[in-house]
Amino acid sequence: MALEHAILVSLTERAGSGYELARRFDRSIGYFWPATHQQIYRVLRRMDEAGWVKHTEIAQDGRPDKKVYRVAAAGRAELSRWLAEPEDPAVLRDxxxxxxxxxxxxxxxxxxxxxxxxxxxxxxxxxxxxxxxxxxxxxxxxxxxxxxxxxxxxxxxxxxxxxxxxxxxxxxxxxxxxxx
Amino acid sequence: MALEHAILVSLTERAGSGYELARRFDRSIGYFWPATHQQIYRVLRRMDEAGWVKHTEIAQDGRPDKKVYRVAAAGRAELSRWLAEPEDPAVLRDxxxxxxxxxxxxxxxxxxxxxxxxxxxxxxxxxxxxxxxxxxxxxxxxxxxxxxxxxxxxxxxxxxxxxxxxxxxxxxxxxxxxxx
DNA sequence: GCTACCTATGCAACCAGTTGCAGTGCACCT
DNA sequence: AGGTGCACTGCAACTGGTTGCATAGGTAGC
Structure with missing residues (x-):
């Protein structure tokens, strides 16, 4: 699957919080791989546990704290592995x-x-x-x-x-x- | 969702077994709504329990028995209900x-x-x-x-x-x- | 005689995506 | 003062799709 990988691609371009990623998905990778914020949060946590990404908590005033995620070495490795792997051609579903x-x-x-x-x-x-x-x-x-x-x-x-x-x-x- | 409805459309055109439906999907409705045989079997059973379809067991020689399904009145009702309902436009996912x-x-x-x-x-x-x-x-x-x-x-x-x-x-x- | 594929059914486990909800606090409009 | 909307996080339940396996006899090729 690829939500993990879509997130890794996006995070490699620029670090960001779950919320920011959800916004980004809405207007870039999202038109090839749509995702909701819940999905993104869940996958981020999973990838954090797996060591593919690391987060830094950032306090903001007037706003809830946010966790900014960056791609870790294991994440970069996983990304290149996936990039070299064949992908099933997309099917229409309408x-x-x-x-x-x-x-x-x-x-x-x-x-x-x-x-x-x-x-x-x-x-x-x-x-x-x-x-x-x-x-x-x-x-x-x-x-x-x-x-x-x-x-x-x-x-x-x-x-x-x-x-x-x-x-x-x-x-x-x-x-x-x-x-x- | 719509696998139920895709099956109802196909069964209305012609009665058939799960296996036959899976073949049909491969070369007709399937290019708008792909489905595997397991999925089709499961949904057929569910629809049978719900009274949307009825089946007749047919013995064949040299081959396993098959269950031929037909759409029941409740299925036709469900189908028209769904046809009149709005559908979310498809999104690309590749x-x-x-x-x-x-x-x-x-x-x-x-x-x-x-x-x-x-x-x-x-x-x-x-x-x-x-x-x-x-x-x-x-x-x-x-x-x-x-x-x-x-x-x-x-x-x-x-x-x-x-x-x-x-x-x-x-x-x-x-x-x-x-x-x- | 063995392998492989086709017809035909189905279970069970798993994975991914969806939906609904909940909470905090600021900003802006009325 | 009250409502809406945005930024930000997250849980829980559910639904739908995928994968792997099991069973069983027939046909076709090597």
């Missing part, structure tokens, strides 16, 4: 496809509405990603190394959402036509 | 993105190889889907109702794999260029 498949057993009208809703959702995410792209990578042609990799990951998010939106459009058009 | 993001912490060479491997895998799946498309839907323009829906679901699978392959190609080219 309940919307099941709904469409079963549409004629219920109301095709309602399923169509649902697809329009998903279309809007995916279009919103797409706009968010494009915004990040414009802001953080205005000139992609000059990118190298780590920044290039980050950009390419973002491109994956953009492509995935584009493809969702295009599929929804195809479905919406076909269902409307069938309905006439 | 460890390959995490690996790419962390590539510079290990061997970029190795990650590149891994991406080429995934590219090949996705291209294979894509070819499988396109084969099904050619065989089962040679003339998509005339499709209506349930068949149209099935075709559109397949189109989703095709689009998703196309998008994966295209992304891999973009990444491979960019990493090669960066390496020179």
């Amino acid at each position: 309940g919307l496809g099941v709904k469409l498949r079963g549409a004629s057993l219920g109301s095709v009208e309602l399923v169509l509405k649902e697809i329009e809703r998903h279309r809007a959702e995916h279009a919103t995410r797409l706009e968010v990603y494009r915004g990040i792209q414009r802001r953080d990578f205005p000139k992609p042609s000059g990118l190298r190394g780590r920044e290039l990799h980050q950009y390419l990951v973002l491109r994956g998010g953009v492509r995935a959402e584009e493809s969702f939106v295009a599929w929804c459009d195809e479905v919406i058009e076909a269902l409307r036509k069938d309905n006439r | 460890g390959l993105g995490v690996k790419l993001r962390g590539a510079s912490l290990g061997s970029v060479e190795l990650v590149l190889k891994e991406i080429e491997r995934h590219r090949a895998e996705h291209a294979t799946r894509l070819e499988v889907y396109r084969g099904i498309q050619r065989r089962d839907f040679p003339k998509p323009s005339g499709l209506r109702g349930r068949e149209l829906h099935q075709y559109l679901v397949l189109r989703g699978g095709v689009r998703a794999e196309e998008s994966f392959v295209a992304w891999c190609d973009e990444v491979i080219e960019a990493l090669r260029k960066d390496n020179r």
